[in-house]
Amino acid sequence: MSTDRYTPPRRRRLGWPQRVFSQVLLMQLLIATGVTVLATGLFLAPLSAQLDDQAMRRALAIAQTTASPEIADKLLNSRPTPGGPVQAEAERIRKATDAEYIVIMGLTGVRWSHTSTGEIGRVVSTDPSRALAGDEVMEIDSGTLGRSARGKVPLRDSHGDIVGAVSVGIEYDSVRDRLFSAIPGLVAYAGGALAAGAIAAYLISRRLQKQTHDLAFSDISALLAEREAMLHGIREGVVALDASGRVRLMNDEAQRLLGLASDGRGLPLEQVLGEGRTADVLTGRATGVDLVTVRGHRVLIANRMPTDDGGAVATLRDRTELERLGRELDSTRGLIDAMRAQDHEHANRMHTLLGLLELEMHDEAVEFVNEVVGVHRATAEQVTEKVHDPLLASLLVGKAAVAAERGVSLTIAPETLLPDRVVEPRELVTVVGNLVDNAMDAAAGSEDAWVEVELYAEGSTAVLRITDSGPGVPPEHREQIFTEGWSTKELPAHGKRGLGLAMVRRLAERQGGHTEVREAPGGGAEFIVVLPEALSELAEPGENSPVAAGELR
Numbered sequence: 001m002s003t004d005r006y007t008p009p010r011r012r013r014l015g016w017p018q019r020v021f022s023q024v025l026l027m028q029l030l031i032a033t034g035v036t037v038l039a040t041g042l043f044l045a046p047l048s049a050q051l052d053d054q055a056m057r058r059a060l061a062i063a064q065t066t067a068s069p070e071i072a073d074k075l076l077n078s079r080p081t082p083g084g085p086v087q088a089e090a091e092r093i094r095k096a097t098d099a100e101y102i103v104i105m106g107l108t109g110v111r112w113s114h115t116s117t118g119e120i121g122r123v124v125s126t127d128p129s130r131a132l133a134g135d136e137v138m139e140i141d142s143g144t145l146g147r148s149a150r151g152k153v154p155l156r157d158s159h160g161d162i163v164g165a166v167s168v169g170i171e172y173d174s175v176r177d178r179l180f181s182a183i184p185g186l187v188a189y190a191g192g193a194l195a196a197g198a199i200a201a202y203l204i205s206r207r208l209q210k211q212t213h214d215l216a217f218s219d220i221s222a223l224l225a226e227r228e229a230m231l232h233g234i235r236e237g238v239v240a241l242d243a244s245g246r247v248r249l250m251n252d253e254a255q256r257l258l259g260l261a262s263d264g265r266g267l268p269l270e271q272v273l274g275e276g277r278t279a280d281v282l283t284g285r286a287t288g289v290d291l292v293t294v295r296g297h298r299v300l301i302a303n304r305m306p307t308d309d310g311g312a313v314a315t316l317r318d319r320t321e322l323e324r325l326g327r328e329l330d331s332t333r334g335l336i337d338a339m340r341a342q343d344h345e346h347a348n349r350m351h352t353l354l355g356l357l358e359l360e361m362h363d364e365a366v367e368f369v370n371e372v373v374g375v376h377r378a379t380a381e382q383v384t385e386k387v388h389d390p391l392l393a394s395l396l397v398g399k400a401a402v403a404a405e406r407g408v409s410l411t412i413a414p415e416t417l418l419p420d421r422v423v424e425p426r427e428l429v430t431v432v433g434n435l436v437d438n439a440m441d442a443a444a445g446s447e448d449a450w451v452e453v454e455l456y457a458e459g460s461t462a463v464l465r466i467t468d469s470g471p472g473v474p475p476e477h478r479e480q481i482f483t484e485g486w487s488t489k490e491l492p493a494h495g496k497r498g499l500g501l502a503m504v505r506r507l508a509e510r511q512g513g514h515t516e517v518r519e520a521p522g523g524g525a526e527f528i529v530v531l532p533e534a535l536s537e538l539a540e541p542g543e544n545s546p547v548a549a550g551e552l553r
Contacts, residue, residue: 024201024204024205024208028197028198028201028204028205029197029198029201032194032197032198032201033194035197036190036191036193036194036197037190052140052149055149055170056138056139056140056149056150056151056170057138057151058149058151058170059099059138059148059149059150059151059168059169059170060136060138060151060152060153060168061151062093062097062099062102062151062168063102063136063151063152063153063166063167063168064136064151064153065093066090066093066102066104066166066168067153067154067155067156067165067166069156069157069158070089071086071089071090071104071155071166072155072156072157072158072163072164073157073158074086074089075104075106075112075155075163075164076157076163078112080106080110080111080112080120080121081120081121082117082120084112084120086104086112086113087112087113087114087117087120089113090102090103090104090112090113091113091115094115097168099168099169099170100115100148100169100170100171101114101115101148101167101168101169102115102166102167102168102169103124103166103167103168103169104155104164104165104166104167105124105128105164105165105166105167106163106164107132107162107163107164108123109123109124109128109132110122110123110124111123111124112164124167126141126150126167128152128165128167130152131152131153131154131165131166131167132154132162132164132165133154134154134162135154136151136152136153136154137150137151137152137153138150138151139152148169148170148171149169149170150167150168150169150170151167151168152165152166152167152168153165153166154166231249231251234251234253235253236253236315236316236317237250237251237253237254237255237256237257237258237300237315237316237317238250238251238253238254238313238314238315238316239254239269239282239313239314239315239316240307240311240312240313240314241269241282241283241311241312241313241314242309242310242311243309243310243311244268245268245269245270245283246266246267246268246269247263247264247265247266247267247268247269247272248265248311249263249265250263250264250265253316254316257295257298257300257316257318258273258278258295258316259295259296259298260272260273269282269283270283277293277294277483278293278294278295278300278302281293281302281304281314282302282304282312282314283312284304284306284312289303290302290303291303292319294502294503294506296506296510297503297506297507297510298318299318299319299503300316300317300318300319301316301317301319302314302315302316302317303315349368352368353365353368353369356368380397382412383396383397383400383412384397386412386416386417386418386455387412387416387418387455388418388419388420389418389420389422389425389428390420391425391426391428391429392418392422392425392428392429392432392455395429395432395433395436396410396412396432396436396453399433399436399437399440402440403440403451406440406444407444407445407449408440408443408444408449408450408451409448409449409450409451410436410440410450410451410452410453411450411451411452411453412452412453412454413452413453413454413465415454415456416453416454416455416456417456417457418455418456418457418462419457419535421535421536422462422534422535422536423533423534423535423536424534427507428462428531428534430503430504430507431464431504431507431508431529431531432453432455432464432466434500434501434503434504435464435466435504435527435529436451436453436466437500438500438501438527439451439466439467439468439470439525439527440468441470442468442470442471442524442525443468443469443470443524446469446470446471448469449469449470450468450469451466451467451468451469452466452467452468453465453466454466454467457534457535459535460532460533460534460535460536461513461530461531461532461533461534461535462530462531462534462535463528463529463530463531464527464528464529464531465526465527465528465529466526466527467520467524467525467526467527468520468524468525469522469523469524470524470525471524472519472520472523472524472525473517473519473525478516478517478518481501481517482501482502482504482505482515483502501515504529507531508529508530508531511531511532511533511534512532512533513529513530513531513532513534514529514530515527515528515529515530516528
């Protein structure tokens with residue numbers, strides 16, 4: 001026997017619907033119904049008053065027509081009897097005009113005519129004083145025949161004297177019937193308008209249902225809260241633009257990566273970022289996947305995805321550390337290659353030294369060792385004598401060793417003299433390292449390849465000049481080479497090129513300086529970088545400073 005207990009089905013609770021589609025449809029139907037009922041009521045209220053006014057005016061017009069001097073003469077020359085001439089004339093007019101009654105009375109209010117002949121000779125049931133006083137009266141009142149729309153006028157003889165009054169009544173039920181007869185048509189028109197409004201509300205609600213994916217308001221609120229938490233919690237920058245290129249949304253990480261104080265919501269992106277490659281990438285003028293751009297000292301990777309409404313969403317990733325590590329990897333590999341080559345050269349030297357010792361040529365062995373050691377010592381001493389900053393000196397000594405293994409002569413210009421007062425040594429190392437690497441790449445493979453480094457100071461300004469024996473830079477490319485992503489070299493291990501010179505220019509511009517490239521006097525390329533305020537304090541210009549002499553070669 002089964003032990004499962006029967007669970008009755010849960011009843012659906014009636015109440016306000018949760019879906020956006022249902023709520024909007026219900027609200028629109030309620031609004032349309034309310035407006036229809038209100039409009040119908042507002043139309044019927046003046047219609048009733050208008051029909052009453054028309055009935056009273058009709059009664060007054062009949063009374064005015066009836067109150068003729070001929071009727072006055074008949075009233076004066078007869079008695080109030082059912083067969084009198086006044087009753088006969090009044091009945092003729094009543095039947096002709098379809099009035100409910102026509103009462104002709106004397107000055108005392110006695111009836112000379114009435115629809116019910118038994119009322120003739122009796123005093124009227126309503127006050128006739130105003131009509132007998134000469135006024136014309138329109139009113140809705142009740143009398144012996146019930147409620148009616150009435151018109152009362154004085155009855156004058158041929159001399160204009162008042163001899164009585166005429167009261168005409170229009171049956172009020174006929175007025176009410178006219179009102180009621182107008183209601184079905186009015187309701188039909190109102191129903192048609194309501195039906196059209198309901199269909200329009202349904203179509204609008206269906207469109208809204210598709211646009212909101214049939215979500216409930218609570219779901220939309222939850223999604224909005226989740227979106228805000230996600231956008232401001234992720235470590236990627238997100239920038240949303242509308243179809244006109246204005247900023248629709250920018251999360252905290254995007255503001256940090258782009259170096260902005262505010263999100264610039266509602267402003268054109270060019271106004272927020274200024275002109276440049278970053279704006280070109282985010283607005284879609286520069287196309288591609290994983291586009292590289294430099295903003296300040298940061299290297300950013302940007303991707304852009306268009307949206308259905310003509311806008312776009314762009315994501316930004318910080319690649320600064322990865323780029324630094326990639327460059328360090330490239331440098332490490334170059335250093336390893338140089339050390340491997342030096343290892344072979346060292347082995348050859350050791351074999352040579354061993355042969356000299358075995359041949360007992362001791363003097364020649366000593367001379368050989370002094371010559372080899374002296375070359376390396378002279379290079380290091382030459383660099384440290386002219387470049388007093390230890391990081392820069394170490395960089396140039398290492399670059400000299402790598403250049404030698406690549407068949408390139410790296411020399412320090414005689415005018416070089418840099419004191420140990422560099423404010424940001426790492427930034428200057430980045431500038432020098434990038435330019436020296438590019439110069440060695442350009443000069444390598446050429447006959448008598450060489451690279452010359454000149455670095456000096458004028459006050460607090462540092463000037464760097466690097467010349468090489470390579471093919472040089474064509475005039476049409478001398479601005480292009482400083483653009484992010486532009487390069488003529490093969491991709492390195494970390495997959496990106498065209499960043500070194502762009503970072504050099506950005507670092508120089510950030511310090512208020514500038515960069516330029518031109519043709520060297522003996523051929524090749526000459527790069528010049530001027531970095532104002534690169535030194536912590538002013539130095540006295542000396543004889544070794546061409547800038548002091550007003551010369552920038």
